[in-house]
Amino acid sequence: MSKYQLKWGILAVGGIAETFARDLTVSPETRGVKDIEHIIVAAAASSSQQRAQAFLEKVGVRNAKAYGSYKELVQDSNVDIIYIATPHSHHYQHAMLCLEAGKNVLCEKAFTTNAAQAKILIEKAREKNLFLMEAAWTRYFPISQYVRDQIRSGAIGTVQRTFADLSSIVPAGVLKEDNRLISPKLAGGVLLDTCIYSLTWVFQTLYSTQDKPSPPQVLSSARKNIAGTDEHTSILLTFPRQQGGDAHGIATASMHVASDADGTGSLPAVRVQGTDGEIQIFHPCFRPTKSRLARSNGKTEEKDWPQLGPGKGSGWWNGFGNEVGKSNNAEGEGHGMFWEADECAYALKDGHKESRVQMLAESLEVMEVMDEVRRQNGIVFPHDIETTDYPVEIAR
Ligand SMILES: NC(=O)c1ccc[n+]([C@@H]2O[C@H](COP(=O)([O-])OP(=O)(O)OC[C@H]3O[C@@H](n4cnc5c(N)ncnc54)[C@H](OP(=O)(O)O)[C@@H]3O)[C@@H](O)[C@H]2O)c1
Missing domain, CATH: 3.40.50.720 (NAD(P)-binding Rossmann-like Domain)
Structure with a gap:
């Protein structure tokens, strides 16, 4: 062939x-x-x-x-x-x-x-x-496919909310105004750089898994750095649903705390919570290699997802x-x-x-959310x- x-x-x-x-x-x-x-x-x-x-x-x-x-x-x-x-x-x-x-x-x-x-x-x-x-890229990993499949098959019941965080401490000395991580000239700040991964997990668990998804409502708070972009951001998204009530997505990113506080990779960076259980994805959520499915019937499934080479x-x-x-x-x-x-x-x-x-309509929806966060917090x-x-x- x-x-x-x-x-x-x-x-x-x-x-x-x-x-x-x-x-x-x-x-x-x-x-x-x-x-x-x-x-x-x-x-x-x-x-x-x-x-x-x-x-x-x-x-x-x-x-x-x-x-x-x-x-x-x-x-x-x-x-x-x-x-x-x-x-x-x-x-x-x-x-x-x-x-x-x-x-x-x-x-x-x-x-x-x-x-x-x-x-x-x-x-x-x-x-x-x-x-x-x-x-x-994270959406195309087998681990992401697995999580979406578990949600669609009802393995954790009706999903009610997803927490997703990608944060790491950036030493203060690094953050000069012209650093690409914060410079407005390069669209710096955690929102577009790292919170996009937290939003990826919120969207692929609460939006992509719905048959007819609607845009979420957006509430957010962003603390600004010396360059006027964001360094510590929390977003609460409310996804309207036909059945099961609205679902909540909490997407966060920061340069002042760490998702992996003890550096062991043993803390969940993403928690997808349903009426019958929870799926945990371990740090880093941009390239996770470990998941845990914990069901309310006491059964758990832990999986490793090595990246082959x-x-x-x-x-x-x-x-x-x-x-x-x-x-x-x-x-x-x-x-x-x-x-x-x-x-x-x-x-x-x-x-x-x-x-x-990930259809282009969804990429556009994610950009709309980030626009709204910037509007609410005056990030220009x-x-x-x-x-x-x-x-x-x-x-x-
Ligand atoms: N998927 C991921 O895991 C991941 C990880 C890191 C970054 N990213 C994304 O990838 C993009 C690039 O990030 P990076 O870490 O690769 O950045 P980088 O190392 O700074 O490379 C950026 C490249 O873009 C080119 N470029 C063109 N105009 C530029 C300008 N005005 N200022 C700076 N560079 C300019 C540069 O020149 P040449 O053309 O001469 O090379 C440079 O090599 C960003 O959008 C970032 O969010 C994705």
């Missing part, structure tokens, strides 16, 4: 681009996926061709084109789909660049700076009959840090970004124009990254 080959272009060669690209080099057969293949055929850095070339060498990709500008990359006729890995402040401009050039797009989270931008990208993708997907002895490392001894992950372990890449391949193979796991970004005009040169 011939395999479906998806040819990738990588737009930006920073930290997450490296992790994603390394994951693409793992054979899909390692995770039991036999009918698709990922090939990186090009990468582009914003400033120089040499940086793109160095990136390709670092991630172990040969025979791929290296470009010194994003504009050259989108003109490469050999590229099927472009993975956008610039800061979220820049996603709208770069996704438009790709779509206008006729390229399918997988765009890093947060999808855009605001919902208006997301809406226009979706319209543009539809107008051009192109595939577009938010890179909400080339394995011990391979001398291959991935994860933040990417290098031997610096990676958060063990030798030979995948980071898990290949699951979302597989979804892109299957969708394109079968002619779909959006993910089957500069005009050049909020605008829906295109093309716009964003000030460095």
Whole structure:
């Protein structure tokens, strides 16, 4: 059987681009996926061709084109789909660049700076009959599929609420005004950077699992940092339902407390609570590897969800840090970004124009929630990254 080959272009060669690209080099057969293949055929850095070339060498990709500008990359006729890995402040401009050039797009989270931008990208993708997907990679993990399946099958009764947190203490000295984590110029703050994962869990347990979901009501409180973006944010979402009453989602993120306070990974970062039990997902909720299902009948099910890769002895490392001894992950372990890449391949193979796991309407809904949190808390970004005009040169 011939395999479906998806040819990738990588737009930006920073930290997450490296992790994603390394994951693409793992054979899909390692995770039991036999009918698709990922090939990186090009990468582009914003400033120089040499940086793109160095990136390709670092991630172990040969025979791929290296470009010194994003504009050259989108003109490469050999590229099927472009993975956008610039800061979220820049996603709208770069996704438009790709779509206008006729390229399918997988765009890093947060999808855009605001919902208006997301809406226009979706319209543009539809107008051009192109595939577009938010890179909400956690949703594509088998553990996420398992949780959604448990909820749909009624394993914990009617779900009443979900708590989800992604917080880690950022040392005060790091948080200078121009740091990307807080700078308004790069759409900084925990809301778009990390609370998006808490929202991912709230949405995939309370919204995606409904047949006809409605938008949630939003209440929120955000404490601001010296740059005027948010550093400690709590969101209460009320999801209206036809049956079972409204469900509550509590999504939090902070730079001043830690989800994993004792550093052992033994504290639940997500709790999905139903009338007959609870599902717990352990920290970190962006890349969880452990779940516990606790039923009110006293039965519990604990599961490990390893991210498969080339394995011990391979001398291959991935994860933040990417290098031997610096990676958060063990030798030979995948980071898990290949699951979302597989979804892109299957969708394109079968002619779909959006993910089957997270529809674009849901990505837009999540952006609407984040807009509302920003409105309630007066979090404003500069005009050049909020605008829906295109093309716009964003000030460095
Ligand atoms: N899925 C995940 O787990 C995950 C983890 C971390 C970050 N992210 C998301 O991925 C995106 C990139 O994050 P990152 O950690 O990879 O950032 P990063 O290491 O700073 O890399 C960002 C890249 O974007 C390019 N870029 C273009 N314009 C830029 C500008 N004005 N300022 C800064 N960089 C600019 C840079 O240049 P070149 O083109 O020259 O490389 C840089 O390499 C963000 O949206 C972030 O939220 C996702």
